[in-house]
Amino acid sequence: MNGVSLHKKLEENAGLLIFGILFVSAIGGLVQVLPSLFQESLQTPGTLTRVYNAVELTGRDIYIREGCHVCHTQQIRPLVAEVERYGPYSRASEFVYDRPFLWGSKRTGPDLHRIGGKYTDLWHELHLLDPRSVVPESIMPAYPWLTTRMATETGNIQRKMKALAMLGHPYSEAEIEAAPARLEGVTEMQALIVYLQMLGTTLSPEDAAMDMSMAEGH
Amino acid sequence: MNNQAEYFEDRVVLRLIQFSVVWAIVGMLVGVYVAAEFLWPGLDFGQFWLSYGRIRPLHTNGIIFGFGVSALMATAFYSVQRTSHVTLFMPKLAWICCYGWQVLVLLGGISLLAGWTTSKEYAELEWPFDIAITVLWVSFGVVFFGTIANRKIRPIYVSNWFFGALIIVIAMLHVVNNLEIPVTFGKSYSLYAGAQDAIVQWWYGHNAVGFLLTGGFLGMVYYFLPKHADQPIWSYRLSVISFWAFTYSYIWAGPHHLHYSAIPEWVQSLGMVMSLVLLAPSWATMVNGVMTVSKAWPKLKTDPALKFIVLALAFYGLATFEGPMMAIRSVNVVSHFTDWTIGHVHSGALGWNAMVTYGTFYFMVPRLVGRELYSSQLAHLHFVLALAGTLLYIVSMWAAGVSQGLLWLSVDSLGELGFSFRDIMAGMQPYYALRLIAGLIFLTGTILMGWNLFMTMKGRSPVPCKPMPVAPEWQVAPKNTQDAPAVEATA
Ligand code: HEM
Numbered sequence: 001m002n003g004v005s006l007h008k009k010l011e012e013n014a015g016l017l018i019f020g021i022l023f024v025s026a027i028g029g030l031v032q033v034l035p036s037l038f039q040e041s042l043q044t045p046g047t048l049t050r051v052y053n054a055v056e057l058t059g060r061d062i063y064i065r066e067g068c069h070v071c072h073t074q075q076i077r078p079l080v081a082e083v084e085r086y087g088p089y090s091r092a093s094e095f096v097y098d099r100p101f102l103w104g105s106k107r108t109g110p111d112l113h114r115i116g117g118k119y120t121d122l123w124h125e126l127h128l129l130d131p132r133s134v135v136p137e138s139i140m141p142a143y144p145w146l147t148t149r150m151a152t153e154t155g156n157i158q159r160k161m162k163a164l165a166m167l168g169h170p171y172s173e174a175e176i177e178a179a180p181a182r183l184e185g186v187t188e189m190q191a192l193i194v195y196l197q198m199l200g201t202t203l204s205p206e207d208a209a210m211d212m213s214m215a216e217g218h
Numbered sequence: 219m220n221n222q223a224e225y226f227e228d229r230v231v232l233r234l235i236q237f238s239v240v241w242a243i244v245g246m247l248v249g250v251y252v253a254a255e256f257l258w259p260g261l262d263f264g265q266f267w268l269s270y271g272r273i274r275p276l277h278t279n280g281i282i283f284g285f286g287v288s289a290l291m292a293t294a295f296y297s298v299q300r301t302s303h304v305t306l307f308m309p310k311l312a313w314i315c316c317y318g319w320q321v322l323v324l325l326g327g328i329s330l331l332a333g334w335t336t337s338k339e340y341a342e343l344e345w346p347f348d349i350a351i352t353v354l355w356v357s358f359g360v361v362f363f364g365t366i367a368n369r370k371i372r373p374i375y376v377s378n379w380f381f382g383a384l385i386i387v388i389a390m391l392h393v394v395n396n397l398e399i400p401v402t403f404g405k406s407y408s409l410y411a412g413a414q415d416a417i418v419q420w421w422y423g424h425n426a427v428g429f430l431l432t433g434g435f436l437g438m439v440y441y442f443l444p445k446h447a448d449q450p451i452w453s454y455r456l457s458v459i460s461f462w463a464f465t466y467s468y469i470w471a472g473p474h475h476l477h478y479s480a481i482p483e484w485v486q487s488l489g490m491v492m493s494l495v496l497l498a499p500s501w502a503t504m505v506n507g508v509m510t511v512s513k514a515w516p517k518l519k520t521d522p523a524l525k526f527i528v529l530a531l532a533f534y535g536l537a538t539f540e541g542p543m544m545a546i547r548s549v550n551v552v553s554h555f556t557d558w559t560i561g562h563v564h565s566g567a568l569g570w571n572a573m574v575t576y577g578t579f580y581f582m583v584p585r586l587v588g589r590e591l592y593s594s595q596l597a598h599l600h601f602v603l604a605l606a607g608t609l610l611y612i613v614s615m616w617a618a619g620v621s622q623g624l625l626w627l628s629v630d631s632l633g634e635l636g637f638s639f640r641d642i643m644a645g646m647q648p649y650y651a652l653r654l655i656a657g658l659i660f661l662t663g664t665i666l667m668g669w670n671l672f673m674t675m676k677g678r679s680p681v682p683c684k685p686m687p688v689a690p691e692w693q694v695a696p697k698n699t700q701d702a703p704a705v706e707a708t709a
Pocket residue numbers: 105339427431432471474475476493494496497500534537538539540541542543544545546550553554555559562563565566567570571
């Protein structure tokens with residue numbers, strides 16, 4: 001029986017056709033995606049990798065809500081130019097508490113994975129309020145409403161932390177208990193900046209040391 | 219199942235076409251707005267809901283799910299009835315699909331402006347919408363496969379394999395990629411984290427492109443092109459082989475979105491190799507289409523609908539050649555994260571998806587309402603605008619993308635960066651201006667089509683149309699089928 005006559009069977013039987021499509025299209029996922037879901041190295045945190053605290057988590061959710069990821073990546077490639085421009089390239093171990101991942105697909109603005117510590121809080125605030133006041137040629141949008149909204153309004157922080165705890169993030173009872181108090185009096189602008197300032201700061205020193213030797217020249 | 223209606227259920231097809239045209243105009247209008255914000259970032263007027271980060275996903279979702287999926291449902295319902303020689307299965311459910319989907323796109327769009335988003339590209343809508351999509355998608359499948367199960371002719375026609383693959387594979391991808399823990403109505407956390415989330419997302423993302431923006435639209439080509447050219451598909455054998463090769467190999471190619479990222483090397487390499495393999499079924503399909511139409515060449519001059527479909531095939535060929543090239547690591551190192559990707563996207567989106575859809579609309583609407591197209595001159599003008607807009611769009615984005623890619627990477631002999639990010643960014647303004655003009659041209663064409671179709675269908679409802687009888691040797695035998703005669707079927 002050759003391929004075409006096998007096909008005759010499929011194309012005369014709707015049930016077989018459905019099954020055939022499902023089977024053939026599932027193979028790739030089963031061989032390529034499924035094993036990665038069990039790969040240890042993709043889910044083991046680095047020595048300094050930690051969960052986001054209440055304020056950082058809120059900042060991260062604001063980053064998502066405002067769609068910063070549609071213009072900014074958080075993924076530094078192991079290339080000389082990228083390491084030079086943005087800092088040590090990104091490791092899988094740094095992202096194990098990122099739900100969802102925020103690597104992005106377009107760099108309309110620069111990569112932000114290691115933005116933490118690059119500027120002062122004040123610079124970020126001025127920049128987010130009016131990017132063109134600090135970078136005249138900037139095409140980044142302004143985010144004036146972040147200063148008037150409070151971090152306590154961003155979402156129910158305890159429910160968020162509990163949901164993440166369910167997924168295995170090591171939050172203690174006490175931490176979840178204290179979370180709302182940590183957000184008291186914090187604006188969304190401040191929370192977002194706290195998040196930006198911790199981005200990329202948890203790379204373990206061993207990894208940072210072997211950086212340049214690994215980067216590919218391009 | 220016995221009290222099937224006598225006439226095709228074409229009203230739902232016409233309604234879906236109308237919605238699709240509306241979403242095309244809305245979605246492209248938003249696209250133009252997004253493009254304008256690259257030049258005048260103040261265009262959001264300090265309003266959170268006009269902010270770039272929220273309206274860009276509105277553009278992609280509005281176009282893909284509003285315009286694209288409505289068009290896919292319309293063409294699938296139109297062609298499955300005709301290729302099965304039977305009226306639609308559960309027509310009421312088809313109407314629920316039709317209106318349910320429009321409500322979903324509308325509310326989903328509003329939710330994106332409100333900041334409800336998972337952030338995963340093309341799967342931004344939050345969990346309540348994910349559930350609604352699943353329900354509506356399954357209903358779509360029930361109507362579609364139910365009609366096929368009731369068919370009067372033994373073979374299932376080629377276009378239906380592609381529509382079938384669209385329904386099945388998208389269902390699988392959608393459910394797996396959207397597994398998440400809800401926190402509130404508008405917020406959830408992905409079941410997957412970090413690098414693993416990235417792998418699952420691009421398994422989804424690439425195959426949403428593969429089975430929705432490619433496979434589903436190939437279903438359109440396989441029905442409307444032979445129909446229109448009045449020729450059978452050039453090679454039946456080629457369509458069988460390319461269908462299965464396509465269905466098998468697309469799934470593996472997702473990791474080309476993650477080159478040089480923190481996912482394992484072997485996954486990246488496999489993604490690259492399978493992307494190159496994909497060139498074969500993609501071009502086989504294109505060749506099959508072009509050869510099919512080759513005997514009807516004279517018709518191409520006079521018929522705007524056919525012109526659109528054939529040009530779409532050419533852009534399909536372009537996008538599916540460019541894609542595998544961009545999947546090669548040494549090319550991707552330049553193109554990744556730049557406007558080159560945006561150029562590639564829109565050579566597919568404008569040149570292929572939009573144009574092939576326009577072709578099917580110009581074909582279906584006059585037939586559905588039993589009246590000549592209001593103005594074929596206008597349709598020819600639309601063709602010129604669409605072609606000009608697409609070319610200008612992709613050329614400007616190629617220029618922008620290649621410059622970004624090379625300038626970002628340039629280092630001198632001491633390893634110092636050649637250019638600052640800000641200078642490179644500032645240099646892109648002329649290209650962004652050209653892209654905006656391109657978008658306006660393309661949008662103008664689409665609006666002309668909307669007007670043309672509106673005038674054609676104004677005051678008319680679908681003319682009743684009955685299934686054609688099936689020749690005895692092709693009829694579904696009541697039981698134990700004999701060997702099928704080895705002749706090719708055309709619908
Ligand atoms: C053989 C076929 C194709 C291959 C191998 C392919 C490959 C690629 C590659 C390598 C990228 C760039 C990923 C990156 O660097 O971030 C890409 C992006 C993309 N392609 Fe294709 N492409 C193909 C056909 C198409 C077609 C026909 C369309 C139709 C519209 C399309 C739509 C897209 C979209 C929407 C993206 C952007 C995804 C994102 O970053 O959000 N592709 N493709």
